[in-house]
Each structure stands twice: as C-alpha cells, then as structure tokens.
Amino acid sequence: MASSKRQKILIVDDSEMNRSILVDMLEGEYDTMEAEDGLQAIGILQNHSTEISLVLLDIVMPKMDGFGVLEIMQRRHWIETVPVVMISAENRSSRIDQAYELGITDFISRPFDAQIVHRRVKNTLLLYAKQNDLEALVAEQIYEKQQNSALMVDILSHIVEFRNGESGMHVLHVRTLTELLLRSLVEKTDQYHLSKEDIAAISMASSLHDIGKISIDEKILNKPGKLTQEEFVIMKTHSAIGAQMLESLNVYHGEKIVKMAYEICRWHHERWDGRGYLDGLKGDEIPIGAQTVALADVYDALTSKRVYKPAYTHEKAVEMIVNGECGAFNPLLLSCLQDISENIAEEMAPKQYVGPRHAELSDLLQDFSQHKELSASNRTLQLLEHERMKYSFFAAMSKEIQFEYTKAPSMATFNSWGAKWLGVEEIVMDPFHNETLMALLDEQDWQTIFEMLDATTPDKPNAVYECRLLHKGKRRWFRIVMQTVWEGEEPAYMTGTIGKAVDIHDMRTNLESLERMASYDGLTDLLNLTSARKQIEARMKAHPDNNYALAFFDLDHFKNANNTYGHAFGNQVLAHVADLLRQNVRDADIAARVGGDEFIIFLEYHQELEAVIRRIYRSISGGDFQGFTVSLSMGVATTETVDPIFTDLLKAADQALYAVKQSGRGRFQFFDPSLRSLKPAGGSYADQSISPIESQDDEKPQG
Secondary structure, eight states: OOOOOOOEEEEEOSOHHHHHHHHHHHTTTSEEEEESSHHHHHHHHHHHTTTEEEEEEOSOOSSSOHHHHHHHHHHTTGGGTSOEEEEESOOOHHHHHHHHHTTOSEEEESSOOHHHHHHHHHHHHHHHHHHHHHHHHHHHHHHHHHHHHHHHHHHHHHHHHHHTTOOSOHHHHHHHHHHHHHHHHHHHOSTTOOOHHHHHHHHHHGGGTTGGGGGSOHHHHTOSSOOOHHHHHHHHHHHHHHHHHHHTOGGGTTOHHHHHHHHHHHHTTOOTTSOSSSSOOOGGGSOHHHHHHHHHHHHHHHHSOBTTBOOOOHHHHHHHHHTTBTBOOOHHHHHHHHHTHHHHHHHHSOOOOOSOOHHHHHHHHHHHHHOTTSOHHHHHHHHHHHHHHHHHHHHHHTTEEEEEEETTTTEEEEOHHHHHHHTSOSEEESGGGOHHHHTTSOHHHHHHHHHHHHTOOSSSOEEEEEEEEEETTEEEEEEEEEEEEEETTEEEEEEEEEEEOSOHHHHHHHHHHHHHHHHBOTTTOSEEHHHHHHHHHHHHHHSTTSEEEEEEEEETTHHHHHHHHOHHHHHHHHHHHHHHHHHHSOTTSEEEEEETTEEEEEEEESSOHHHHHHHHHHHHTTOEETTEEOOEEEEEEETTTSOSOHHHHHHHHHHHHHHHHHTTSSSEEEOOGGGGGSOOOOGGGTTOOOOTTTTTTTOOOOO
C-alpha cells in the first residue's frame, strides 16, 4: 500500500551545522527544505507556502533576521496557515515575547535536544491539523445549515408558487440572479456597502418576495388573459400583504433576514423613476435589495413560460429590460445585468445538491482567517452562534425544539423558542434530574428512548420516536428525532429536534391563524380586499334585491405624512383611520383596507344613504393626528345606478373618487352615469403608466 504524503518542514538558519543537525533529527519522518537567511526563506515561502507544513526559524541571521521573516509572513497571511517554531540561543524574555507577538507557535532554545525538537514539531503539526480540520468542519456545517435554511424558505415560497401555477423554479431563479447581480454590483461600486453576509441575507430573503400572493384569488393569479383594472388593483395588494405578514412576526422583527424580506416584499414593485407601487419611491429611496429583486423578478418572468405568454429568449429579455420596456431600473444594476449576461443561463441551470463545493468552503475558511482579532476558538464560537440564531428563527417558525445533550459534563442545551416552550433555561445542567424535563414523558417513554439510543452505532446514529408529551396539563403527539455523535467507539453527545407529529387541535389552530393572516390586513386589522370581495359577493348573491352602496376613499396628501415624518408615522395614521372607521360603521357593514392609504366600505341601506355617508365621512375626515390633518376624498356607488357586481361597484366608486380629486379633493361624491366618460382613478395608482411587463404583477405582457 502506498505511503501517505510526508509533511514538509522549512529550516531557516544561517549556520549550516545547525541546519544539518535539525535535518538529521527530522528526515526520518518529514521532508525538509533549507534556507540560510531570511530573504531566502521568504523566496521559498513565496513559491511553496501551500506545500510547507512548518517553519523552524532562527532569530539572528544576516540580510533579514527572524523577526523580519515573521513580519512579512504576517503581512502576507502565511502565518495563519503555516506555523512557526522559533529555534535560537537567544533567551531574553523580551525577545521571546516579541516573537510570540509576531505569531510564533512555540520556542525551542539551543543547544538542541533531539527528543524535545521531535516532540515540539509533532505537537505543533497536530495542533494546526486539528485547527484546520475544525475550521473545515465548521465551514461545512455552516454551509449545510445555510442550505437547510434556504430549503425551508423555498418550501414556504413554493407553496405560493404552486398556487400561482408557475414552474416551481421562479423562486430559485430570482434568488440566483439576485446573488449574481449583487456580487457584480460590489465589484463595480462601493456605493451600497454590501458585505458577503448582506448579499447572502438578501438572496435568501428574495425567496419570500411574493408570499403575499397567498391571499390573491387563484382566478386572478392564473388568468390566461389580460387583467382588468379592478383585478390589477387586487393583484397589487400582494406586496402590502406580504410585508404585513412579515411585520406581524414580532419576536423576530429585529432579525436581518426579516427586515430585508419586509423591504423586498413591500417595495420590489417600486421603480427607479418613481412610477411603481406601493409608496411611489424612486431612485435609492428604494432599498438596494428590493431594487435587485425587482430586476431579477422581471427577468425571470420574461424568460419563463406563463399561462398568459410564451417564454422570451435571454437576449430578448435583456434587450427589453435595458430599453426600458419593463419599467425603469437602477442604471448600475442594468450595467451589472449586461456584465453577467453570458453566465446567467449556466448559473440558473438546475443543479442537484451534492454537498458544498471546494471553492465555497475555501471562501468560508478565508473569512475565518480575516478576523485576526479573534482566536481560532472564538472565531468558531462566533460563527456558530450566528448560525444558531439564524437556524433558531426557522425552528421557531416551524415550532420545533432543538436540543443537544453532552454526557460529560451532563448538560442539555435548547434553542430559545424550545426553552421557552418547555419552561426551562436554555442550558440545563444534569437534565435527568430536572423535574420539568422528566415530567414531559412517562417512565415507559423514557425507557424506550434510552433503549433506542443504546442501539445506535456510528454507522446508524439516528433514532426517531413518536410519543405524547405533557405540556400545560395536556398530552399531545410529538416526533423526537435524535442523532448520536460518536468519537471513536464511544458516543460523545446527542443532537436532535422535537416537533409536532399529529395534533388535530393544533393543526386547526394553526390553520385558523394562517387564514386570518391571509384574510386581514396586518397593520389595521381590517379585512384585505380579497376577503372583503368574497364577503360582499356572498352578501349580494344571498340577497340580490336589497340596496347596497360601496364607498371607496383614500387620504389626501398622505405621501406628505410619510415624507415629513417617516413611514412609521404613516403607519400610525393608517391605524388611526382604521380605528375611526371601525367605530363608525355598523356591525353588518364591511370595511377593508385595499392597500396603501385606500379603504372601502360596503353597506346595505334602505333610505337616507347620503346622511349615513356624510356621518361616516365627517367622523373620519377633518381631525388632527399628531400634527397631521386627516382629510379624505371619497367616491360612492350604489346598486341603484350600477349593476350589483362587485367589480362594477368598485369601478364606479373609483370614477366618482377621481371626479372628487379633479375638483380639488376633501369631499365625497356619488357616482352617476355621466361620470363614465372620466378616466378611472385607479386609487393611488391613477397617474402611473403601466409598462408591458407590469400589467400583471410585473409579469404579464399586455396584448
């Protein structure tokens, strides 16, 4: 059997005798190279640094001494991967301290003792080998966790894509192109100060850009033809709904990926020239993540087959985007799109995950080495803690308890959500004597689990057990997934998760929670447009002979509130208006937030409708909210002048609203047939032009 490759040691000493002695001591086990001064040593390292496993370095030498060698090794980062053992007759503590400050691993004084030299060399090589193995292992684990996190996000977003009737690759394509564009952007400019972590977070968050579509009627999502104006207004609400769903995650509101996902959801349909939605942002008012996802989203929509169009070629799609046929984009991003154009097809080709690529692990290891202020162990702990926090976010989303148990010392560690659910600290010493933990399972379940763990082996380390856990006085079914980690022939520790198995009550509760998130506006707690439409249509179908009215209103000069006081204040204004609206409509009336600063009210009436509308209008309009005057413009349509069809009522109310705006705002007006010739207002979208690709959520070309 061929022998393993021998490690190579560079011996640097101006004394040929000293070099010869060291070679004799080491050549039986190691290959050696020699340098007679510091300059020669630097030349050898320049050409062979990746081959050399250790440097034995003298201090006092001509041309360049040992300290000079160490300084250059530091500047060129060789010292991070090539350990140095100083060998010298110099034994003053100040000189030795200086050598350690410059990065040496050990010090051996002359005259040499063969056994000491051999042992110190072996120990140093073993230490660095273990450190390299540890860093490689951590890098691989981080990579795997990143893949798992991305997979969980993809699963959530693919649920939306499945409803949308798309290929299932849209999410992956958008994420891939987002990452490519951002990497190209940081090479082109330092204007946006994007770190590798920022690019990774934005790319992952991009997968959630369309989660608001879960609330959009499938008939609109999958309509093969051109959307009507009313359907387009409904489609546009998905941006606000997605942002509101993320904003309602109060526990994780400060997490970077949640912040970026919120920005992307809300603003990925804004455009560089300010002609997008929801908030009419323009230029770099739009977060760079949302700008990039917007471009990636449009490109994939163009190059993918949809129910309403065939796929354009890559060349045609790039041409349309660059020529401004699909809305205005950041010129820098358009330049990046052209720069990476030749690589897009290859990067977007389907790939089967087979583990981290060498280049990706090398990037992670390089990141480790750049944190020179941290020791190797602290670097590892910092990176692992970052990954733990990120993974805990996804565990909490899926309501899983993560745990790790070590035998020596006997200690159990839980993720923060799991510890809170269990009612214990995140770190529990001697867990098998903890009453809270032991009360979770009955004695027979504990016995079965111990037997399953005893049966694990290094080749088959996994065990799965379903049982009922006692929590707050109730027993519910859970699945416990365990993995034993072995060191040699002995199990060292155990990791695993505890997740819900079969619990009809919780399934129903979670479903109700999801349904409410999909039906209600997260900011105002009013119905969203999709849910309101369903209730209105059901009401009119059940009682077709009754008289109904639909009022459509928005806030005058609302953009001034955002621009002057910020979007947080704008949100407070909207919540205040919603509270007033709830207080002044009847229980049987239907009030909803359409999107942005637009609301509708649907009510049944018998007589004196104008008095009712006037009362509602005056109860909301004209008041002061923290220095901002709340003023409304409102259009009202009734089934006496319009067919009892929701879309017709909404369109008529919209035309009446437009007439109010044309005459100066700040009042309400009823629709009459003479207004049909007016251009529909389209709510806050009245003055926006619709580009060919923006006509259906930036995806469907008109005509």
